Structure formats: structure tokens, C-alpha cells
Amino acid sequence: MAEAPSLDTIPTKHLKIVFKKYVDKSMASSSKSTGNDVKPLAGTCTSVGTLLEQCVGKKYKEANDSIVFKKYTDKTKGSQTFGKLKADTFCMKDFWLELEAVKIAAEKKVKKPALDDAKVVEGAKQTMTKVASFHSVDLTAAKKPTTGGTAGAVTDRLTDTKRYTGSHKERFDESGKGRGTVGRKDAPGGSGYVGNYKGAGTYGRGSNAADKSESSKPSTVGGHPTGKKPETGNSTTGKGRGTVGKTDTTKTTGQAGANRRSGSYDKK
Template sequence: MLAKTGCFSLELSNTQRIDGKMASGSEIDDVCEVFRNFNILNSKDKPPNKMTSKAWGKMVQDCLGKDTTIRQRMDSSVFPYVQDKTTKTLDLTDKAKVDKVLDKMAEVYKECKPKEEKDTPVAEVRQKLVKRILDKKNPEVHATKISKTGNVSGLTDTSKYTGAHKERFDESGKGKGIDGREYRFEDKGYVTGYKGDGTKQ
């Protein structure tokens, strides 16, 4: 977009801030990269540049902490404000929109922290949030660890089962079905004491 001033033409960047200041292009690129990484990890069935609400929620939790009020406000007031109404995603190729996201995040965060951020300009709050986001440039996948307490292996390793539980599985660990749960005997209708089963008697 061109804005004419006298005989001069000034080209306005698509990342111009609502407060009149210019957001760094590299800063927006870095933020987009973090958002993209969270999206890849948490929304594998979606294109990397189409950030879902699920990935957004995970990003907010990891970058801004587990404060319930902040998380709820970011989910209800920020993401719906910038998401595409059709795809319900945030287009990470639209840098102007990502820039708007950061402004909106700063406004909401300031509202959620009236005591701590009362006298802090929104622009400074934004920079704090950007720093927190960029600190998570490589989000980690938290694998479930084996419990150090309790007999977990005793519950999952059938070779360690005892008593009636042991009888329910064969040596390979495969369940025996009903044969492993109750004692079964053959009842073919012979009178008590008959020993000629299988013979011509």
C-alpha cells in the first residue's frame, strides 16, 4: 500500500503496528516459526502454516504459563479474533495478521494482570510476550516416563503375575480366554465312575 505525502511516496510494510511503530520483519518471522513448530507437533493432520486452536492452546500454556485465567482469555478473546472464519485456523503466512495477534495478546495479558502491568505500556507487554514465545523456539514433546513409584512392571509384565492371574496367560503373555478364568471339565453324560470313554465298551 502506498501513502503519498507531497511529492514523496512511502511504502507501508504489512507489519505496521497499530500504535504507529513498525514491527521487525525478522521478529514476526521468528514468531511465525515458533507458532509453526507448535502446530506441527500438535496438529499433524493440518498444514504447518494453518495453526489450529489446539496448537494455539499448547503454545499459550508452554509460553505464557499455566495461569487458568490467561489461558482462557487467550483462547476465547485472541484466537477467535484472528482465525479464519472458514478454516478456523490462523494463517501463519499472513504476517500482518500474526502482528495483530501479538498486539491482541498484549492487550489481553495486560487486562489479566492489572496489578503487575498496570503502568506498563502495551508495547512493552508485547515485547515481554514475544521474548517468552521466542524462548520456546523448539517446543519439546513430553514423553511419558516410567513411574519410579509403585509396581508398574508387575502390572504390565505377565511373567511376574502370580496365583490366579498367572493362570490366565500362557508363556508368551497371550491371554487364554475363558480357559484361564475357570476350571473346565468334560461332561459327556456317562454315569459316575464310568472309565470307558474312548473305547468300544
């Protein structure tokens, strides 16, 4: 591996270019501003952390967020850069030495090493060189993050129509394209079937059609339809007997109504 250059030889202009790409350059205007003032460039903890994470990894972002950023931010109250990290401070070698020392202590769970420690100096050199190399990278062409917990992953999950259920699922086709009004409203079909019935037009079809036709015939008892004996509603030919078969008319024969041998007493 080629030896990393000295911290003093790393071009700070490259670091500033990278810094400008990630931080928010819009600063609140001072009440005394004439409109021609050049606003100082300074970054928030979030923007600097994003820079470090995407250039050199998440461990450097954690080191920045926990200790380093607060230590090197502008503490001049009333200034436009108060509570932020200036671009010039970002390019200082002490910032990178502190960042490397905190990262090593957190990674190995040991006491923070001195800033002049050989491992700290070597690590800081490599980190500054790698970040400076991003000065020519077009960040607008960067791939949308897809790691767990990021905004990109959450958006992908919430917009995946294959995960939808219930009425939401009906609004999109298999390709994910919206179905329009068809997917939102149940148009009345006038078929007489309920909305979710899937067997419309299948009644009487299939292998048991003959059984169904037989079962539709009325059962018989003694050669007559069940419950319809000749002496009641139907005659022996099956023809309806009208009122005679439905109503018992009152007669003055002196015989009980159900007696079918009226007038046969003493007759042989």
C-alpha cells in the same frame, strides 16, 4: 533489564518456525487440489494454546482460548483455514497486543486496556521475543509434563504398580515387574489347606506345645475316661466289653434291667 526490541524488529521467521513446531500442518485437501499445491499453515485453538502455555505460561493460553483466537481466526467459509489461525496472523503485532491486553484485564480484573497502552505494548514486546527464542529449541527432547491434571500425570498414576490393590497387586513384584502366570492363577498345591491359610505346618509348635499335648488327652472321672464307666462300654481294665457293654439283653429273671443285685433277695 535490557529493553525489549520494537514489535516491528522482531523477526517473524522465528515466530513462524515456532508456530510450525506446535500446530498440525496436515490440512484437508481441496477437491480442486492438483497434489502440487502448498497447503497453508494454520493452527487450531488447542495447538496455539499449547504453544503459548509452554512458551510463556498458562495465562496467555487462557487469554487465547477465551477471546483472542476467535477474533483472529480465518472467517472465510470454504477455505482450508476456516476457523483456524493462520501463521501470518500469528506473526502480526495486533495479535500479540490483543493477547497482552486480554491477559492484563483477566489478571487484574479490570476493563481491557487499549492496544496502544504503554504496559500493553511493553508486555507484547517481551512476549513475542520470548516465543521467538524457542525457534532453536528441540521440542522432542522436552520433558513429559507432570503437573496435576495433565495426561502425563494421569498416566504416571495409573501405571504406578505400588498403588494397585487386590488381585492386581499380586500380578507385579516390588520392582513393578510382572510375575507372569504365577501372579494370575492359583495353582493347586495339594496340601489340604485353603488358599489363604498362612500357618501350614505349624500345628503343635511353639511354647504351648506341651499344653496342647496335655489337652489332647481324654479327661477322666473317677479314674476312668469321661462317660465310659466299667458297667457300660469298658471293663475295669479299660478293655472293651463288646456287645455286652453296648446292648441290654433281655433276661427272664423278673428283675429290673438296672438291678445289679439279682438273686440276692433274702440272702445275707
